[in-house]
Amino acid sequence: MKVLVLFSGGLDSRLAAKILEEQADVELINFILPFGQGCCNSHCSLNFSQKENIRLNIVDCTKSKLLQEYLEIIKNPKFGRGTCFNPCIDCRIFLLKKAREYAEKNKIEIIATGEVLGERPISQHSKAMKIVEEESKLTGRLLRPLSAKLLEETEAEKRGEIDRSKLLDISGRSRKRQIELAKKYNIEYPSPGGGCLLCEEEFCKKLEPLLSNKITESDIKLLKVGRNFENNNIVLGRNREENEKLEEIKKEHKNLILIEPEEPGPSAIIKNKKHLQQAQELIQKYSKKKIEKFKIR
Ligand code: SF4
Incomplete structure (x- = not known):
């Protein structure tokens, strides 16, 4: 069974990969976004992949067609913005659609993320997680191993291809359990948060006047x-x-x-x-x- 983990490089996605590695063939997919995405850079992601011997695919969205597609969601987000220009729900949908396309081309059955129920106010509450799953056409196929026991069973769990009993029930903003798991798996990780310029007021003031033209x-x-x-x-x-x-x-x-x-x-x-x-x-x-x-x- 092959699983593609949407990999930001942060602790949660590292743990998702390690947890699933115990029962599946894991590949990582990391997207370089034009305004950053917080956790770590592609060099840091590459270190993790090399150290853990997990294949990493890097998709650069800072150029050409992918850049224009990404900018379109910033200009017209279907599901609104966060405190600044961050269209978090649309951004997650964009990433998961691209991950699904890659998975389909490469015959990877399951897509997973390191999302934790209730950890992030805009994109990680159950309603938003459901929207993201449906809009990216991954209903029943999107596995969130850190919170899986608190979410509906995915098709792979129902079929017994993924053992639900080995998945977790983490929720909320405390990272205590994730930090314990990092010790268990002996993995290093970058400090959380920050990094996405679309969440920064000063940056968005500069960006706003450009949004009406081609960027x-x-x-x-x-x-x-x-x-x-x-x-x-x-x-x-x-x-x-x-x-x-x-x-x-x-x-x-x-x-x-x-x-x-x-x-x-x-x-x-x-x-x-x-x-x-x-x-x-x-x-x-x-x-x-x-x-x-x-x-x-
Ligand atoms: S903070 Fe929101 S907009 Fe920025 S990378 Fe993360 S999900 Fe995307």
Whole structure:
């Protein structure tokens, strides 16, 4: 019996993989999302997969068609948003639909997640979990081993392919039992929470004006760096690291214009020459010395 675990890299999904490994052939699927998803990066996920010898598939949603599909749910979430722009229920549906497609192509019968009933206010209460299951066309096929005994039996449990007695009944926000299980399985894990920029008010203020237009890969990279002006049309580095980051973005996106002062000071990226003068004035404003010359490329 093969199981595909939706793997964020956090403790819960690590435990889901370890619990199911005792009775199935487990594969992991990790999605890199454009605005982050909290738990850990793909490097950290890769470490877990190598250490535990569990196959990991990484799906990059920061580019091309998947990026545009993901942005569409941020613009028009069917099930609403959380405290900021985070469309958590739609986001889970998106991930599970993609996981289902992968599972179907690879003849994997069961999809599992590390979800815990009542752990997260928006997406992990029973009504939301049911919606996610139905909308991703996984009714009866989505196994949540950490809370399985508190949820309806899945088809695989009914058929006896998965032994329900070996699954758990964890609920709520306390992570005590998960931490005990991590000790039992001797697994390391990253600290919980944080990471999804869609939950951050300041970031969402920058993102909001862009939502009515087509958002590109470079728009998203620029939103994550430095000081933004004119709806992300002028971006200034705040330190050397961010200046270097802007240079990297310019290398990857030749259509952008990089402005570098010849004296120490912030670099800037603009998308259109009409912002050149304003960008130079802003560079001057945030520089300690008078800037005589700029390098523009
Ligand atoms: S916090 Fe919500 S929107 Fe952000 S990655 Fe998690 S489920 Fe998706």
